Amino acid sequence: MASAADLKTTKQALIWKRPASPTPKKFKAISSAGVRGLHNLEINVPNAVLLGETVTLECSWQLEDEEALYSVKWYRGREEFYRYIPKELPHTRVFPLPGIEVDISRSGARRVVLQQATPAMAGRFRCEVSADAPTFHTEIRSAPLEVVGKISNKNRRIHIKKI
CATH class of the missing domain: 2.60.40.10 (Immunoglobulins)
Known part of the structure; x- marks a missing residue:
């Protein structure tokens, strides 16, 4: 389970870092505030x-x-x-x-x-x-x-x- 120190919050995105593993991965959730088009x-x-x-x-x-x-x-x-x-x-x-x-x-x-x-x-x-x-x-x-x-x-x- 991720601790509060593992979570970083920014204005546009939430990035979660998994605990150390052989191939570290990042997951990003981007807000829809910047989405354009139809x-x-x-x-x-x-x-x-x-x-x-x-x-x-x-x-x-x-x-x-x-x-x-x-x-x-x-x-x-x-x-x-x-x-x-x-x-x-x-x-x-x-x-x-x-x-x-x-x-x-x-x-x-x-x-x-x-x-x-x-x-x-x-x-x-x-x-x-x-x-x-x-x-x-x-x-x-x-x-x-x-x-x-x-x-x-x-x-x-x-x-x-x-x-």
Whole structure:
């Protein structure tokens, strides 16, 4: 067991020296205070939308230390439906998925606009952001989206279709 004399604490790291052995080893635990790159990933997905509404999905992040964006991908469940890669032309690519109609003219790196909400659109949406080489650090956030019926003026009832 290490004694208090064997432990040295510095502002940025904790170094532990093992008792004398044929090949002394050092172990270092570095604080994350100096870590840079891709961080602060946040997703904004409405909890519920009305049938027929336009839906805006937002994903925000920060890149530091001259790190560049590699890609932003959007999924509903496990299926990718939108991809943004700034180094490719065109930057955006849409993959067909039932219930998802992307408005490409209003979509970009940090948001995707979906037209005409239908019950088939409901599900868990996920934003995956990757930094460029050399790290390709990737972070993912997800949130659910429900699609609900409109209020009927005749009966003044709310019709909700379970998905």
